[in-house]
Amino acid sequence: MSTVVGKWKMAxxxxxxxxxxxxxxxxxxxxxxxxxxxxxxxGRPLGPFRxxxxxRRARFATLEELAGSGLPGRRVPYGVVVLSDVPVLVQHPADQDAPQARRSAA
Structure with missing residues (x-):
């Protein structure tokens, strides 16, 4: 259950x-x-992490920074659901070493 009171959601x-x-x-x-x-x-969803x-600022976050231990394996892909009380821009920067399939726009 979300504690964010707002109107903005993306995945x-x-x-x-x-x-x-x-x-x-x-x-x-x-x-x-x-x-x-x-x-x-x-696996079970991890989070929500707040x-x-x-x-007028950017925040950079990785799953490891937010979750600490208990992560899925290093090679397990994940999706992410983002909830916010105001609109935010969310970018998943492409990794230059990643296969082409992983560099698609979000």
Whole structure:
């Protein structure tokens, strides 16, 4: 159950891998309260993990930074659901070493 009171939700389902960074950008005038829930195939969802992105700032996050231990294996792809109380831009930067299938736009 989400604790974010808001109206903005998105999902990235293009096969993010542990170690990949997500960039959260808040272009608004107030703090963005964001929840990230990571979903791996065959496993329980991880999260939600809560972060605050200050106004007109970017926040870089990896699954390892947010979850610590208890992660799926290094080669297990995951999707991520993003909830925010204000609109935020979420970017999954492409890894230059990654196979072409993983470099598709989110």
């Amino acid at each position: 990235i389902a293009d096969g993010c891998m542990p170690g990949d960074r997500l960039v959260l950008f808040n272009a608004g005038a107030g703090n963005a309260h964001v929840e990230l829930t990571f979903c791996a195939e065959g 972060v605050v992105v200050p106004p």
